[in-house]
Amino acid sequence: MKDYLVRATAAGSQIRAFAVTSTEMVETARQHHNTSPVATAALGRLLTAGAMMGSMMKNDTDILTIQIKCDGPIQGLTVTADSKANVKGYVENPDVMLPPKNGKLDVGGALGLGILNVIKDMGLKEPYVGQTILQTGEIGDDLTYYFANSEQVPSSVGLGVLMEKDNTVKCAGGFIVQVMPFVEEKVLEQLEENISNIHSVTALLEQGHTPESLLQEVLKGMDIEITDTLPTQFYCDCSKTKIEKAIISIGEKEIKEMIDEGKDIEVKCHFCNTAYSFSVDELSALLKQAKKK
Template sequence: MKDYIVRATAAGSQIRAFAASTTELVETARRYHNTSPVATAALGRLLTAGGMMGSMMKNDTDVLTIQIKCDGPIQGLTVTADSKANVKGYAENPDVMLPPKNGKLDVGGALGLGILNVIKDMGLKEPYIGQTILQTGEIGDDLTYYFANSEQVPSSVGLGVLMEKDNTVRCAGGFIVQVMPFVEEQVLVRLEENISKIHSVTALLEQGHTPESLLQEVLKGMDIEITDTLPTAFACDCSKEKIEKAIVSIGERDIKEMIAEGKDIEVKCHFCNTAYTFTVEELEKLLHHAKKN
């Protein structure tokens, strides 16, 4: 089944909720970056959250970036998403290896201490930037904290990635549930009770839960209205033309140095690892453009 996100409201619109199935998305990222199991889990969780948070944005041109800068061996993560839930991302150190912690992949250990940045480019003069300190490095907890502190929206974020023995992705997904300012006390209590019973999103995914049935677990005992369903996928929009612009932007001196070496150069896209080759002749043309600019 293709990956998708459901958007829903519950308890008479006192709650808004998102849930996602992202197995193919995370497996695509794993293949592109050849990530280790713990890096796959960390990046997969952030990609899943990125898809759901991207779908919260209103306009087709809006872009969301979630960036984690940390002192752990993974060194950092970057994920970018649009309002159609197209998402891409990478880990600074995709090869990080750590022993399991309590029988699970040690994502918190891979991240260590750090900062979470959420950047929303909505076509205004300046992008919105929210920043919080990592709480646990488990990503779901960190985003829960971010929503409460940077956006003042009480939320619960649950994310999971389960690996096969051959290190491919068995299943991935998650949910984001947010309460509105006018939420009634009994609705909030019920929601907190439901969430407290969910010990592992990964376990629910392993049991075969869909985004719809994930929300039924989180919002048990409430009326739920699915308002929208949309596909989500790992999608990179890189091209040779974009890489050319990046080379031109580095300036004449650096381009001249590349030409002086007399060899083709290879430039890889951070997000999908696609390699673009430029001959000396192509570099000379780009130098001509750089001089014009």
């Protein structure tokens, strides 16, 4: 089944909600970066959240970046998403290995202490930047805290990634539920009760829940209106042309040093690990372009 995302409102628009299945997306990321199980879980959760948060943006050109800088062995993660729920991302240390904690992958231990940055580039002079300190390193909790503190939107974020024994991704997905300022007390109480009854997003995904049925669990006892359904995927828009521009931007001196070594160079895209090779002749052509700048 292809990954997809739904947007919904509930209780007469007092609640807005998002849910997604992201199994293929997370497995694609795992293959690109050859991540360890705990790195797959951490990156998978952040990619899943990125797809939903990207879809919250209005314009086709808007770009969302979620960045975690941390002192744990994973060293950091970066995910970017657009408003069509295309996402890409990477971890600084894809090989991180940790023993399980309470029978689960220890994502919090992999991240340790750190900061979560959310950057929204909406074509204005300055991007919006929100920042919070990591609360648990489990990512869902950290984003829940971010929404409440940086955006003043009470939210609940549930994210899950379940691995197979062969370290491929069995299932992944999640939800974000946000309450509007005019929410009634009884609606809020119902929502809080529903969320307290969800002990594991991963367990729900393993039972075969779809984005729609995930929301039925979270929003039990409320009228739900699905407003939109859209596909989501791991998608990197890198190209040799973009890498050429990046090489030109580093300046004549560095390009000349590469040429003087007399060897082909290989440049890898951070986000998808695709390697682009450049011969000495190609570098010489790029040096000429750099001189024109």
